[in-house]
Each structure stands twice: as structure tokens, then as C-alpha cells.
Amino acid sequence: MSTSQTIITPIKTDLKLNCLTDEQLSQLQEATLQILETVGVKFPSDKAMAIFEEHGAQVDRETQIVRIPRELVMQAMSTVPRYFTLGARNPELDLQLQDGVTFFTNDGCGHDVVDSKTGERRASTKADVGMMARINDYLSSMSFSWTMVSAQDCGVTSPLHEIDITWRNNTKHYQSVTMMGEEICRYGVEMATVLRGSIEEVRQRPPISLIVCSIAPLVQDKEAIEGALVLGEAGIPIVVMSMPTMGTTAPATYAGALAVGDAEVISATVLMQLANPGAPVFHSILHAWADPRTAAYVGYPLDSRARYAPVEMAHHWGMPALGGAFGTESPELDSWQSAAEVATDPLLVGLAGAEIVTGIGLRDSYTLLYPEAIILDDDLLHQARYSLLNMEVSPETLAIDVISKVQPGGHFLSQKHTRKHMRTAMVRGVCHQLDSEGKYRHPVEYAREKVTWILKNHHPETPSAEVQKEINRILETADKELKG
Amino acid sequence: MSDMFEKLAQAVIDGEPEDAVALATEALDQGLDPLDCITKGLTKGIQKVGELFASGEYYLPELIIGADAMKDALEILEPALVGDQKRDVVATVVLGTVQGDLHEIGKTLVGTMLTANGFRVKDIGVDQPASAFVEAVKEVDATIIGASALLTTTMLQQEKLIQALDEAGLRQKVKVMVGGAPVTDEFAKRIGADGYAEDAISAVNLAYRLADAPV
Known part of the structure; x- marks a missing residue:
């Protein structure tokens, strides 16, 4: 059993980027309150509408639109926790949310894979989920795991099979991107309970969490919301993500798009708090642009100044934030576009102070997996991480005595101080890997080799035979019940 | 013992x-x-x-x-060492940076690598005129010269060095290898040098070839 990698390396920094002023944040919050109170949000769920009615919101059963008075919003939002724990299978890898620390994971929910050996493009499978979970487990930059591609060979119970294969290949916290609906989520809670031993343990150190998306503008997804309520009851964290597109599903102005997105996230968060006060919820808005001539989805136009404003909005509400990064539109593995579009993302999202960040390793707007892409993107992330590390200034690092020994015109290579520090002074990225002749290798060639090496050599501890047996039983039952 | x-x-x-x-x-x-x-x-x-x-x-x-x-x-x-005792060396190399050029580190690295690989190295330093290389070759009976130039203006001195060796009647006896950031293989051939190396490791391999010794 390999224990070659048991550490995680999040971005840590005391620096903070503030794109929005306090006054602007208050204006945005006021806009959300106005939208929730006067326009409302559509909740096509009897269960959700009943909860809102019970707490005094104005519910139109015919249109399914819920209008929430600002007092109710503020009261519900007062119970949302600012920090909590994302439990891992390996307790050493539990994530404690905190100020100044940003935990990253891979991208999620891709559906196509380009095989690195054959170049063939095909639909993703359960085996691909396992393969990427194992690579994620090895990489220290990956603090937790996301469903990188969907297990399309498993039918309607694929979200449960994704949990199963991830646990067999990964010891970190797992955030599902695909669990939808009460039934699937109840099975998810059952699997988490089997893994932890009791529901109390799940509540203390939830080994899974879930991201659900709203439908812009101002509509919630029935299956997503009802599934989230099941998990919220078990203390399992939920990310509510809104993806407003400027010009089509949201106003063509940054503030307007963010207001629509925020209203969606806050309305779902209010519901979660009314149902289960204190339920852990992340705030996330990933806005995009509609091309004004074709309406095509555009994630990286030249002006994307509001990319990480939602992180500040989340914090203003007292919520932790999920920041999206690395969503290049390039379908190519290593084109100029695939790196350039996303290059500043990890630095900016780290400076914005998002608690968790997703997005590493897919191409073609979050849909296409090249297994080796995660190694290339990982490099950009580490670059940002190093940029934000403190520089040590001390007599040892200033090395005045060494400088005086070398004198003008001399060199430092024969100094013992150089011998001591030169090994770690330059950290090699994917662009500076040497071949046998001392020449730099092509980054993609290195990335492919690293993927092969990880898959051959890294074998994370699997769940115990007893736990696995129970999980298999749950999967069989779910397959029988839900696949008909 | x-x-x-x-x-x-x-x-x-x-x-x-x-x-x-x-x-x-x-x-x-x-x-x-x-x-x-x-x-x-x-x-x-x-x-x-x-x-x-x-x-x-x-x-x-x-x-x-x-x-x-x-x-x-x-x-x-x-x-x-007494009498005719002599340390075994692959070859003796005179090493220096050409006239007008004060860059030291590349040349020093090559010298170190050569020493580590069994060559005897006479490092004459930086800013050295062609005549200094010629004198050093005579003094230590060298068979290889390594001339470094880091500037496009000083690389021309490498050509002058080869001419000076010709004039001193030493060109047949001494192989000349050149290096430095602006120098290329093509430039080395044009000025009539015997070889070009782009870094210290390839300089050692080149020196082995010029010394006609097994690498």
C-alpha cells in the first residue's frame, strides 16, 4: 500500500484582494433582498414551498414563485455557519475552513475523455472517475476530490457508483457534482453512514458534500433542491451554485448578473436554514457571457473583472465561498489559449479568499478530459501558491558574509551556502524537467509520464472489506430500485 | 596508508x-x-x-x-612529484575569456567540469588578448584551447585568436573550442574553430573528442 502522498498544500496568504467596496457590497445585498421580496424565485417543489409557507413567506402555488420578506431572509441567514469541517476518509486530510486558506480540487462533470495513448475521444465511464480520483489523491495541490467526469456506463445510479469508485481510489473529502433527487441523496447519506459508522459521525466529519445548481434566471431545480434538503438534514454540506449568463439569463451588466445569481443562491440557502438551522452551505456564482452575435457561452472574455467578486459577496453574507477557476474554452490540451485564459485564476481566487476552488484539469468549457491536463493545470496552481508564500529575510538568507567572501566579479557556485540552498532555491515546474542530456523536456510528455507513474505506483488505502461489502449491498439495492 | x-x-x-x-x-x-x-x-x-x-x-x-x-x-x-612522475591527464586545456569581455562564470564552470573529468586546466582568466592564450599554450604545452565570449562585440575576438595561433605556427598543434551565449555552431564553423559547446557538460564531451580520447 503506497503512502507516498499524504499531504495537501492549499494556497495560504494574508493578502486580500478587494474588488468591491463595502458600499457596493451593501448595494448588491440590498438588490438581492429586493428581488427576493418583490420578484421572487421559482421553487417547483411542494416540499420547498411548504417549508416557506410554514415560515411566513409568500408562496404562489400556481406559479410556484416564492417571495421572501427581508426579515425572514436575514433571520434565516443568521444561522448559516461561516466555517465548518469537510471530513476526509483519512482524518489527517480533513479540511477545516478558515480565513486565508484556499483549498483546491479538480474540475467536474466532464462527459468526454481523450485517451492519451490512442488519441481516441469517447464517453466517460466509472473507470475514468476512479482513475482521476487516484491521480487527485496523489497530488498535494488537490485538497479534496470532485466527480471529474460522469460514470455514463452506470445509468441513473451513476452518482452512487461515482462515490463508490472515488472512495476506492481516494482518501480525501469527496464533493459530488451529480447527486440529484431525494432517493439518490438518501442512498448517499446511507453510504456516508456506513463509511463513518454512525450518522453522528457523518455530521461531525461529513465525508461527502454536494454541489447543486440553480437555473438562471431565478429558478430552482426541484431534484437539486429536494436532494439538498435530504443532505442538509444529515449535516452534509451543500454548495449552491448559480451560473447566470450576461445578456441571456441575466442582465448584460456585471452588477445585474451578480444580483440575479446572488438571489438564486441566497433563496436556496434560506430554504436550507429554515429546514435545518445551521446547515452548512457554500455560496457560489459562476457568471458567464453570451456572445452578442452568436449567444455562445463565453467564459473568458477580455474584460472579466467581476470573476471573483462573488467571493466577497459570499463573505459579506457570512458564508464560505466556492470559486470557479480553470474553465478554458479551448478543446486542446496544451494550446496557448488553454493556458493563457486561466493562468491568473488561481492567483486571483486565492487573493479573493475563496474557501474552496474547483476547475482544474478539464478543457472545452468543463466538458473534456485529457488525463494529463490535471498535471499541467496543477503547475499553474503551484505557481500561484508560491507567489503568495512569504519570503524569508534573515541573516542566513541575506548571506552578507558569503557575498563579502565572493567579492565583485567572483561566483557563488563554490560556496557551501550555495550548496546548502541551491537544491531548493529553484522549484522545477513542468516546463523545467530535464532529459538525460540536460535539455528541457516537452511539458506534455512529462505530464503523460507522471500520470502513468501515479497510476502504476500510487495505491491509496481502500475502505475496509466490511465497509465495501455494505457499500456493494447499497449499490445493488439502489440499482434494483431505481433502474427498475 | x-x-x-x-x-x-x-x-x-x-x-x-x-x-x-x-x-x-x-x-x-x-x-x-x-x-x-x-x-x-x-x-x-x-x-x-x-x-x-x-x-x-x-x-x-x-x-x-x-x-x-x-x-x-x-x-x-x-x-x-619527483623525477619524471606525472599525473595522468586526458589533455591539457588553456581556458579563458577573450579580450574586452569580463564574464567569468561560464568559463569557470567549463574549467571545473574538465578538471573533474581528468583534464589539466590552465585558466588564464577574463579579458585576455589572443597573445595571452598563445603564451599559455607554449607554457603548459596545451593541445586544446577553450575561448569564451558572452557579447556579440567580443565574440569576434575568438576569430582573432585563431588567426594569432596561425601566425604563431601553433594552429596544427592546438584544437580550439568556443562557447558563450551569442556563439553558435554555425559561427564556430565560420571562424574556423574546431568545435562549439553550448554548456559545460557538452564542453567536456567536445574536449574528449578533440583530445581523441574515449568519452
Whole structure:
């Protein structure tokens, strides 16, 4: 059993980027309150509408639109926790949310894979989920795991099979991107309970969490919301993500798009708090642009100044934030576009102070997996991480005595101080890997080799035979019940 | 006795020039043969350093400090060689940076790598006119010259050096290798040099070829 990698390396920094002023944040919050109170949000769920009615919101059963008075919003939002724990299978890898620390994971929910050996493009499978979970487990930059591609060979119970294969290949916290609906989520809670031993343990150190998306503008997804309520009851964290597109599903102005997105996230968060006060919820808005001539989805136009404003909005509400990064539109593995579009993302999202960040390793707007892409993107992330590390200034690092020994015109290579520090002074990225002749290798060639090496050599501890047996039983039952 | 050779080798491997010098002095005091100290001690040590560097375990500073330890100990041991005793070397190389150019580090690195690989190196320093290279070749009976130039303005001096060797009647006896940031293989051929190396490691391979010795 390999224990070659048991550490995680999040971005840590005391620096903070503030794109929005306090006054602007208050204006945005006021806009959300106005939208929730006067326009409302559509909740096509009897269960959700009943909860809102019970707490005094104005519910139109015919249109399914819920209008929430600002007092109710503020009261519900007062119970949302600012920090909590994302439990891992390996307790050493539990994530404690905190100020100044940003935990990253891979991208999620891709559906196509380009095989690195054959170049063939095909639909993703359960085996691909396992393969990427194992690579994620090895990489220290990956603090937790996301469903990188969907297990399309498993039918309607694929979200449960994704949990199963991830646990067999990964010891970190797992955030599902695909669990939808009460039934699937109840099975998810059952699997988490089997893994932890009791529901109390799940509540203390939830080994899974879930991201659900709203439908812009101002509509919630029935299956997503009802599934989230099941998990919220078990203390399992939920990310509510809104993806407003400027010009089509949201106003063509940054503030307007963010207001629509925020209203969606806050309305779902209010519901979660009314149902289960204190339920852990992340705030996330990933806005995009509609091309004004074709309406095509555009994630990286030249002006994307509001990319990480939602992180500040989340914090203003007292919520932790999920920041999206690395969503290049390039379908190519290593084109100029695939790196350039996303290059500043990890630095900016780290400076914005998002608690968790997703997005590493897919191409073609979050849909296409090249297994080796995660190694290339990982490099950009580490670059940002190093940029934000403190520089040590001390007599040892200033090395005045060494400088005086070398004198003008001399060199430092024969100094013992150089011998001591030169090994770690330059950290090699994917662009500076040497071949046998001392020449730099092509980054993609290195990335492919690293993927092969990880898959051959890294074998994370699997769940115990007893736990696995129970999980298999749950999967069989779910397959029988839900696949008909 | 063999213990002392091992210690000398170890001082080179560990990169401890002060220890190497102290051990060389002690060895002579004990009446040990200086040639044995070189061949069974220092040379074995520098060979090990070379292996560790080639395998990736050692980095440049370990290599350079190891070579420094050997060089410093040689300064004690070589003057003590008697009669026709001579250290075995692949070839003798005169190394320098050409006139008008004060860049030192690349040339020094090449010198260290050559020393570590069994060459005898006469480093004449920076800003050296062609005549200084010619004089040094005569003085140490060198068969290879390594001339470094880091500027597009000073690389022309490499051509002048070759002309000076011609004029001194030494061109047939001495091979010239050139290097430096602006220098290319094509430029080396144009000025009639015998070879170009883009870094210190390839400079060693080139020097082996020019010395007609097995790499």
C-alpha cells in the first residue's frame, strides 16, 4: 500500500484582494433582498414551498414563485455557519475552513475523455472517475476530490457508483457534482453512514458534500433542491451554485448578473436554514457571457473583472465561498489559449479568499478530459501558491558574509551556502524537467509520464472489506430500485 | 596508508577543500607517494563526484566544491612529484575569456567540469588578448584551447585568436573550442574553430573528442 502522498498544500496568504467596496457590497445585498421580496424565485417543489409557507413567506402555488420578506431572509441567514469541517476518509486530510486558506480540487462533470495513448475521444465511464480520483489523491495541490467526469456506463445510479469508485481510489473529502433527487441523496447519506459508522459521525466529519445548481434566471431545480434538503438534514454540506449568463439569463451588466445569481443562491440557502438551522452551505456564482452575435457561452472574455467578486459577496453574507477557476474554452490540451485564459485564476481566487476552488484539469468549457491536463493545470496552481508564500529575510538568507567572501566579479557556485540552498532555491515546474542530456523536456510528455507513474505506483488505502461489502449491498439495492 | 587515500577521496566527495588540503599536507608528512595520493585518492574521489552528478544526486555546487577540493589538494601534491612522475591527464586545456569581455562564470564552470573529468586546466582568466592564450599554450604545452565570449562585440575576438595561433605556427598543434551565449555552431564553423559547446557538460564531451580520447 503506497503512502507516498499524504499531504495537501492549499494556497495560504494574508493578502486580500478587494474588488468591491463595502458600499457596493451593501448595494448588491440590498438588490438581492429586493428581488427576493418583490420578484421572487421559482421553487417547483411542494416540499420547498411548504417549508416557506410554514415560515411566513409568500408562496404562489400556481406559479410556484416564492417571495421572501427581508426579515425572514436575514433571520434565516443568521444561522448559516461561516466555517465548518469537510471530513476526509483519512482524518489527517480533513479540511477545516478558515480565513486565508484556499483549498483546491479538480474540475467536474466532464462527459468526454481523450485517451492519451490512442488519441481516441469517447464517453466517460466509472473507470475514468476512479482513475482521476487516484491521480487527485496523489497530488498535494488537490485538497479534496470532485466527480471529474460522469460514470455514463452506470445509468441513473451513476452518482452512487461515482462515490463508490472515488472512495476506492481516494482518501480525501469527496464533493459530488451529480447527486440529484431525494432517493439518490438518501442512498448517499446511507453510504456516508456506513463509511463513518454512525450518522453522528457523518455530521461531525461529513465525508461527502454536494454541489447543486440553480437555473438562471431565478429558478430552482426541484431534484437539486429536494436532494439538498435530504443532505442538509444529515449535516452534509451543500454548495449552491448559480451560473447566470450576461445578456441571456441575466442582465448584460456585471452588477445585474451578480444580483440575479446572488438571489438564486441566497433563496436556496434560506430554504436550507429554515429546514435545518445551521446547515452548512457554500455560496457560489459562476457568471458567464453570451456572445452578442452568436449567444455562445463565453467564459473568458477580455474584460472579466467581476470573476471573483462573488467571493466577497459570499463573505459579506457570512458564508464560505466556492470559486470557479480553470474553465478554458479551448478543446486542446496544451494550446496557448488553454493556458493563457486561466493562468491568473488561481492567483486571483486565492487573493479573493475563496474557501474552496474547483476547475482544474478539464478543457472545452468543463466538458473534456485529457488525463494529463490535471498535471499541467496543477503547475499553474503551484505557481500561484508560491507567489503568495512569504519570503524569508534573515541573516542566513541575506548571506552578507558569503557575498563579502565572493567579492565583485567572483561566483557563488563554490560556496557551501550555495550548496546548502541551491537544491531548493529553484522549484522545477513542468516546463523545467530535464532529459538525460540536460535539455528541457516537452511539458506534455512529462505530464503523460507522471500520470502513468501515479497510476502504476500510487495505491491509496481502500475502505475496509466490511465497509465495501455494505457499500456493494447499497449499490445493488439502489440499482434494483431505481433502474427498475 | 590506504586509509589516507580513502580520506582524500572522501574530502573531495564531501566537498571539503580545507580538509583536502590538510590531508594532503599530512600525507606528505607521513612520507606517502604524492602520485599515489593523487591517483588512488583525489582522482577516485572526483570520479565518484562525477558519477553522483551524472546520476542526478549531486547538483552543480557539489560538483564545483568537489573539484575545488581536488584543485586545492593538487597544489600541495603536484609540486612534491619527483623525477619524471606525472599525473595522468586526458589533455591539457588553456581556458579563458577573450579580450574586452569580463564574464567569468561560464568559463569557470567549463574549467571545473574538465578538471573533474581528468583534464589539466590552465585558466588564464577574463579579458585576455589572443597573445595571452598563445603564451599559455607554449607554457603548459596545451593541445586544446577553450575561448569564451558572452557579447556579440567580443565574440569576434575568438576569430582573432585563431588567426594569432596561425601566425604563431601553433594552429596544427592546438584544437580550439568556443562557447558563450551569442556563439553558435554555425559561427564556430565560420571562424574556423574546431568545435562549439553550448554548456559545460557538452564542453567536456567536445574536449574528449578533440583530445581523441574515449568519452
